[in-house]
Amino acid sequence: MIALLVRDLRLAMRAGGGFGLGLAFFLIVVTLVPFGVGPQSELLARIASGILWLGALLACLLSLDRILALDWEDGSLDLLATAPLPMEAIVSIKALAHWLTTGLPLVLFAPVFGLLLSLPEPGYMPLVLSLLLGTPALSVIGTFGAALTVGLKRGGLLLSLLVLPLYVPTLIFGAEMARRGVEGLDITTPLLMLAGITCGTIALLPFASAAVLKVNLR
Structure with missing residues (x-):
């Protein structure tokens, strides 16, 4: 499993998958927003949390087609399907590799991009x-x-x-949690909803993905 994860991480870096591409797109979105809505700090502070979440969502969307496409093209997916490792575990590892190369960099650089949108200080942690x-x-x-x-x-x-x-439920509760943090409101409800969505998808969707892949590989 670790070998497969390392392989996917290397492929993402070599093939220009998600590593760097998502961050670049995120930066472009954040940079262009003030040109579109105006440079007023109050307006930017009001919409910053929603814009940052939308930018993160679109940045993740950019590299989705590369998660399995490269393995399909070179025949690796057929070999993985016959490996002792369950298909559910293979799909989970690929999702983890995508998050490490796309999602995690967005999380780490979000405070920097928040500065560009005049995000209020209480909103950074949420x-x-x-x-x-x-x-x-x-x-x-x-x-x-x-x-x-x-x-x-x-x-x-x-x-x-x-x-x-x-993606819509994740976007709604994620942006709502960040917005409530900016306004100093209680974030417990959107936090629990967001955590529930994430736990539910991690628990259920790998099985659905594995079933779909088995059908496509027949």
């Missing part, structure tokens, strides 16, 4: 915590979408259409 809780769900859901569209030519658009509706 923002980072919401991203830390929510981005694993984005990777697991994205892996499920990648399993559904693996092998399809130009399936990137279809993947986005399938995954985006599933």
Whole structure:
């Protein structure tokens, strides 16, 4: 399992998968927002949490088609399917690799990008915590979408259409948690909802992804 994780991390760095690409896109979104809505600090502070969460979601979406596509193209996915390792574990490792190369960098750099949007000081900790809780769900859901569209030519658009509706609950509660943190309100309810969504996706979706992959590999 560790060898497979290391392999996927190396592929992400070599093939330009998610490593660096998500951060670059996140930075572009954060940089362009003040040009679109105006440079007023009060306005930016009001919308900063939502913009940062939306940017993180779209950044994760960029590299989803590479989670399984490279293994499908070189035949590695067929070999992995015949390995002693259960397909559910393989899918979980790939989701973890995607989060480590895409989600985790976004969590670490979110405070820096928050400065560019004049995010109030009380909002930094809830923002980072919401991203830390929510981005694993984005990777697991994205892996499920990648399993559904693996092998399809130009399936990137279809993947986005399938995954985006599933991302909405995570986006709602993640942004709400960050917003409440900015306003000094209690964040317990969105935090529990976000944690529940993430735990539910991690517990259930690897089995669904594995079942879909087995059908596609027949």
